[in-house]
Amino acid sequence: xxxxxxxxxxxxxxxxxxxxxxxxxxxxxxxxxxxxxxxxxxxxxxxxxxxxxxxxxxxxxxxxxxxxxxxxxxxxxxxxxxxxxxxxxxxxxxxxxxxxxxxxxxxx
Numbered sequence: 377x378x379x380x381x382x383x384x385x386x387x388x389x390x391x392x393x394x395x396x397x398x399x400x401x402x403x404x405x406x407x408x409x410x411x412x413x414x415x416x417x418x419x420x421x422x423x424x425x426x427x428x429x430x431x432x433x434x435x436x437x438x439x440x441x442x443x444x445x446x447x448x449x450x451x452x453x454x455x456x457x458x459x460x461x462x463x464x465x466x467x468x469x470x471x472x473x474x475x476x477x478x479x480x481x482x483x484x
Contacts (some may be wrong), residue, residue, distance in 0.1 A: 383426050
């Protein structure tokens with residue numbers, strides 16, 4: 377559930393940033409109503425779709441991890457990988473910072 381919330385928030389934040397680029401071209405009252413409507417129309421189905429995809433992908437990863445590392449370690453590894461992926465996406469979205477590239481430079 378936590379991964380779904382973070383992924384859905386990242387999607388809506390990206391959409392919000394895109395909509396904000398047009399705010400100076402419209403009436404504030406109309407734009408606010410339109411922005412809220414667009415977010416609801418896109419966010420609700422996107423949340424449902426993402427929840428299903430994340431659940432399916434997570435279950436597949438858990439099954440693979442369980443067979444390779446045992447049930448407890450497999451769940452922990454998959455959870456850390458999912459949070460790490462979201463961390464990379466959030467850093468890129470918020471700061472335009474490439475975490476993987478920075479780590480690569482520090483290591484090598």
